[in-house]
Every structure is written in C-alpha cells, then in structure tokens.
Amino acid sequence: MGTSSGSNINHQHMSKMLPPRQQQQQQPGSLQTSLSLISLDPHTSPNAQEPRFNLDNIHESPSESASSRETWPTADAITAKKMVNGKTENDCTEQSVIRRVSNADKITLRDIARERVDVISEKMHHLPDEFLDELKNQLKTILEGNGGSQNREEFLILQKLVQSRSDLTAKTLIRAYRAQLEILVAINMGIQAFLHPNISLSQTSLIEVFVYKRCRNIACQSQLPADDCSCEICANRNGFCNLCMCVICNKFDFEVNTCRWIGCDFCSHWTHTDCAIRDGQICMGPSAKSGTGPTEMLFHCRACNRTSELLGWVKDVFQHCVPAWDREALMRELDFVSRIFRGSDDPRGKKLFLKCEDLLEKLRGGLAESMAGRSILMFFQGTEWANYLSCKLSMKVL
Ligand SMILES: [Zn+2]
Ligand SMILES: [Zn+2]
Ligand SMILES: [Zn+2]
Ligand SMILES: [Zn+2]
Incomplete structure (x- = not known):
C-alpha cells in the first residue's frame, strides 16, 4: 500500500493510508x-x-x-x-x-x-x-x-x-x-x-x-x-469512484484506520482486503520494487495491473492505529494480517502470520489487548524488521 515506505511517507501518510476519503x-x-x-x-x-x-x-x-x-x-x-x-x-x-x-x-x-x-x-x-x-x-x-x-x-x-x-x-x-x-x-x-x-x-x-x-x-x-483518472475501470465503470470504492466490488464503506482496505502504491486505487484475497489478488511474487530478488507477499492491483508490497504497509497501519483500536478492532486487524500472509513462503511473511495467529489465540484466552498491541509493535520493531525496512526505504528513496 501507498504508505509503506519512501520519502513521501510523512507527507502523504495519513491520507493515503486511511482509505476512503x-x-x-x-x-x-x-x-x-x-x-x-x-x-x-x-x-x-x-x-x-x-x-x-x-x-x-x-x-x-x-x-x-x-x-x-x-x-x-x-x-x-x-x-x-x-x-x-x-x-x-x-x-x-x-x-x-x-x-x-x-x-x-x-x-x-x-x-x-x-x-x-x-x-x-x-x-x-x-x-x-x-x-x-x-x-x-x-x-x-x-x-x-x-x-x-x-x-x-x-x-x-x-x-x-x-x-x-x-x-x-x-x-x-x-x-x-x-x-x-x-x-x-x-x-x-x-x-x-x-x-x-x-x-x-x-x-x-x-x-x-x-x-x-x-x-x-x-x-x-x-x-x-x-x-481525472483515465484507467480502464474509471473510464468504463458507471459511477465508480477511485477515491472511496473498491476496484473489485464497487462498494464503499466507512471503515478507516484499518487493514480492511489496500491502496495501490502506483495508482492509489483502493481494494477491500477481503475482495483481494477472495479473487486471488494477493499472492507471492518477486519484490514489487525491484522486480527481482526474493519473493514476498504482494498485492496485485486490478486497476493498473502493478504490484505493491504488503509487509511495510501492514507495519505502518499497526504503528499508527494500534493505540486507537479496542480489543475487537485489534483482533479483527490481526485476523486480516493473518489471512493476508497465510500463504507466505518467505521467512518474514511466515513469521508475521505465526505471530498474528499466536496473538489471536492468546487474546481469545484472555490476554489484555494492551499487551497484545505492544507485542505486535515490538515484533514489527524487531531487528530483522528494522534492517529489512531500512533496506526497502533506501531503495524507494533512490
Ligand atoms: Zn482509475
Ligand atoms: Zn467517492
Ligand atoms: Zn470490495
Ligand atoms: Zn494500481
């Protein structure tokens, strides 16, 4: 999603990350x-x-x-x-x-x-x-x-x-x-x-x-x-609005501060995470930025046919929104992330999937949401993540 990394992160972050306008x-x-x-x-x-x-x-x-x-x-x-x-x-x-x-x-x-x-x-x-x-x-x-x-x-x-x-x-x-x-x-x-x-x-x-x-x-x-988008969907689909509607199902809703929506890094059109998963638009592929190298979980945008990375986006959403989420929201968001990364082949995606599953189970068992929130944030801040993300950041800035 659009805000996952890069020099424009602070400038565009909130408006791009928090979907529908x-x-x-x-x-x-x-x-x-x-x-x-x-x-x-x-x-x-x-x-x-x-x-x-x-x-x-x-x-x-x-x-x-x-x-x-x-x-x-x-x-x-x-x-x-x-x-x-x-x-x-x-x-x-x-x-x-x-x-x-x-x-x-x-x-x-x-x-x-x-x-x-x-x-x-x-x-x-x-x-x-x-x-x-x-x-x-x-x-x-x-x-x-x-x-x-x-x-x-x-x-x-x-x-x-x-x-x-x-x-x-x-x-x-x-x-x-x-x-x-x-x-x-x-x-x-x-x-x-x-x-x-x-x-x-x-x-x-x-x-x-x-x-x-x-x-x-x-x-x-x-x-x-x-x-003034001229993509095929905006040009041909009656009433479609790329600022607030899902590229796949045409619907809008009022959810913000959530992984429920994925925005394309390239065209900024929005897709429901559920719709993307259901239609196979989330799958493993070579790094979205370089097009080569190790594979990772990617989102394929139906509007522009390009792929966006998902790890950094999920991290951004969590870092900005965890404090505002209540227990129910945290569980829902962990469930989104778990379902996004379920099929991961790469170590980072796999680890994230397992972490989400683990926290969900503990939350169901009575773990306080503040503890779970802290735990997932610490996970994202882990050394491995920091290295991985700083590497991605520098790539995008270049
Ligand atoms: Zn468009
Ligand atoms: Zn609209
Ligand atoms: Zn949808
Ligand atoms: Zn796109």
Whole structure:
C-alpha cells in the first residue's frame, strides 16, 4: 500500500493510508458518528455483502443501505411514523393538510419512477410539502427493507422503471422538482441518504450523481472520474469512484484506520482486503520494487495491473492505529494480517502470520489487548524488521 515506505511517507501518510476519503469530507457530525457505528458490524464485511437491492452490481450494497439508514435521526423517524400513521387523533394539522389533496392530484412513487419529468414536476408543484415528505418516507421504508421481500420487490420494480428510461438526462432533470429529483436519485442509487432532510446536495450535484458524473457516496461526492483518472475501470465503470470504492466490488464503506482496505502504491486505487484475497489478488511474487530478488507477499492491483508490497504497509497501519483500536478492532486487524500472509513462503511473511495467529489465540484466552498491541509493535520493531525496512526505504528513496 501507498504508505509503506519512501520519502513521501510523512507527507502523504495519513491520507493515503486511511482509505476512503470519507473522513476528511464527512458530513454533519451525526452522520459521522452513526456511520462509524455501522463499521463495527461484522456483517458489513465484503464477504457478507450480498447485494440486496442490486440489479446489476453497480448499485449499492447492504452496508451502504445500512449506513444510510443509520443517518436518520430519531426525531426524523418519529416524524416518519407520524406521517405514515397520519391518522392518529392528535395529529390534526398534518392530517388535514394531507386530506386536502384530492385523489386525482395524488402521485405515487411508481408515477415518479415512470412518468415524464415535467409532468410529475408540475403535479408536485401543487402538492403540499407534507405529502411529498410522506412519499419520501415511503421510499425510505422500502429502502430500509424491513418489510422483507415485499420491499425488495417494490424497490426492484421502481429501479427497473427508472433505469429503463432514456429520457432521464442531465438536460431533462434540470426541470425536476426538488423532491422528485431526490426520489429519482435514491431509487437509481438504492441509497436512502439522498432523502435525508439534513443532507441537502445542490440540484446540480443530485443530477450529476444520477448521471454518474459525481460519486454517490455522500461523504465523498467527488467529480467522476475522480482525479481525472483515465484507467480502464474509471473510464468504463458507471459511477465508480477511485477515491472511496473498491476496484473489485464497487462498494464503499466507512471503515478507516484499518487493514480492511489496500491502496495501490502506483495508482492509489483502493481494494477491500477481503475482495483481494477472495479473487486471488494477493499472492507471492518477486519484490514489487525491484522486480527481482526474493519473493514476498504482494498485492496485485486490478486497476493498473502493478504490484505493491504488503509487509511495510501492514507495519505502518499497526504503528499508527494500534493505540486507537479496542480489543475487537485489534483482533479483527490481526485476523486480516493473518489471512493476508497465510500463504507466505518467505521467512518474514511466515513469521508475521505465526505471530498474528499466536496473538489471536492468546487474546481469545484472555490476554489484555494492551499487551497484545505492544507485542505486535515490538515484533514489527524487531531487528530483522528494522534492517529489512531500512533496506526497502533506501531503495524507494533512490
Ligand atoms: Zn482509475
Ligand atoms: Zn467517492
Ligand atoms: Zn470490495
Ligand atoms: Zn494500481
């Protein structure tokens, strides 16, 4: 990974090592907090991410759904409930507003998904905000998927309607009503955060997200292709963002300070460690820097087809992040490293693998995480490592 060694280590270290740029561009505090809570959920590991609402794998993952779900504040959920139940006695104001909308004027999510932009926009113009909020809440409920297969089916119908249209372009969407646009983007991306009242992207940004000119990750929102990258993946994969998404699975998440993501030393694109292991992108090979000499465990980047070394990267991540990890995080990270280096043939990789396995076993047996953290850091600082790494450093500086 990009930060493993070299003269630029201090300068670029944190931003390159700590993946997806979400952290610098994180939206309001509540979002950050709740999103980082999600990252602790073991079910968000890429292996567990079976597309829930995907038609074509481009769209969002359950982890993204889950993350966006968590962005709804409690107060909002209460409002949502009120709107859905709208019939409660003590909620006269809202009810009377909704009642004033005649059946002929009412529109549904399916109407929005299938009817012309200007037609719906015109209708929405005359509908009270409360009615539009209710529509958004309906879609939010569908995207949350708590209603099981019924929600899933309805979502797939809506998404198919939206994605089969050729009239939804940057040009026509300029005429969309704000709520209409939010709903269309949320359906197309399968991400409910676009409906969140506190996340107000400009009309232009929403349109750009819809037409894949802007990253759908609300915490990133980079113009696409990010960094004007012209690699095959950035050029051809709709909606792919090299700053926050995995080259293999296209998904993003909110994990930082972790070995969960590997960045390419050469093109800086990111890959989930799990995806790389699963797809055989991590294997033994001649040193990434010299291309000759003894073999070591390497990461093969699918975006640029070059290889990056892994030992120095893992060491960097641990040295910077061990103090911040709790017990669960430390065990998870040791497990990543163990799985990365499991197939090592070289002595250093083998030793690291065995060290991780040993510490994991001891942690399971009750060893304090502070002791385990110290032990792995001492391991990395060992003489053998120091020699090895200083050798690599000088190579890169040259
Ligand atoms: Zn690229
Ligand atoms: Zn992005
Ligand atoms: Zn992935
Ligand atoms: Zn690369």
